[in-house]
Amino acid sequence: MKVKEIAKALATTPDTVRYYTRLKFINPGKSDNGYKFYSTKDVSRLKFILSARQLGFSVDDIKQILGEADHGKTACPLVRTLIIERLAETERQFKAMLLLREKMTLAVSKWELMEDKAPTPHMVCHLIEGFEHTALEEDRK
Amino acid sequence: MKVKEIAKALATTPDTVRYYTRLKFINPGKSDNGYKFYSTKDVSRLKFILSARQLGFSVDDIKQILGEADHGKTACPLVRTLIIERLAETERQFKAMLLLREKMTLAVSKWELMEDKAPTPHMVCHLIEGFEHTALEEDRK
């Protein structure tokens, strides 16, 4: 298979395939014309890579995992360790986003009712500058 | 104030202050010794910038907002428009993270009970490669 074919088969882009090829995650052969050709083994490997990405593993994680596997060792313990770390990080980000979302939603609704104001040397936009203050007042109620 | 002082006063880092200074978001004066000094006006501006960042505005958004304000125009309409866009984007990301988190959590619990397996040419790690398949089976129950 050529690069566009394998990309389409696995629902990704040629650029992504080339990226992993560059990183030597997959090692396709070469035709006489210089085109790379991807075997079914390459397809399996790429499928693995894409699945791992979808599960939240980083490209560097995948490099480590492939490193183990390519030494014939089982990567399972590493995989279990890594996903726990990634999940913890995801959890942190998730909570941060939840907070941010609430904050933004509150801002949107508050700002709908407020008038416009011209800027002053010490005030760029009273909506933003006043927000934390008024938000705190709300909390106190 | 010198860079470290303003940074501490606003609970940020000197690098961040220098970054916004480089972008001309704040325009401190210069002492004879070449050190920059930040006035109370610079403090207000930086405070605004940091508040806007916390509310989910991008640095480029802030550039636009400052651009309006520095022309003496009210930035409020722009601010309202931008936050709605940012909130929509945050909402998208939030939903994606929610899904990812569930997926990862499911993977962690499933993988706890599964044995390790050595890799084969067409299978790097059966935990990952088998996940989507078994996840679908679960859904069917």
Place this chain on the structure above:
DNA sequence: ATAGACCTGTGCCTAAGACACAGGTCAAGC
């Protein structure tokens, strides 16, 4: 023969700073 679609390798771009480095400046202690 030529147009258009594909391929190659290389390299730059992203966001929001963090970090490094070479060199200048200041205050304190000796």
Place this chain on the structure above:
DNA sequence: GCTTGACCTGTGTCTTAGGCACAGGTCTAT
């Protein structure tokens, strides 16, 4: 007066996971 350490300056590079551009080679259909 000198050294040491903490601070400052400007500049440049690094981070993620590819996306996009470009110059040039190759295949296919007309």
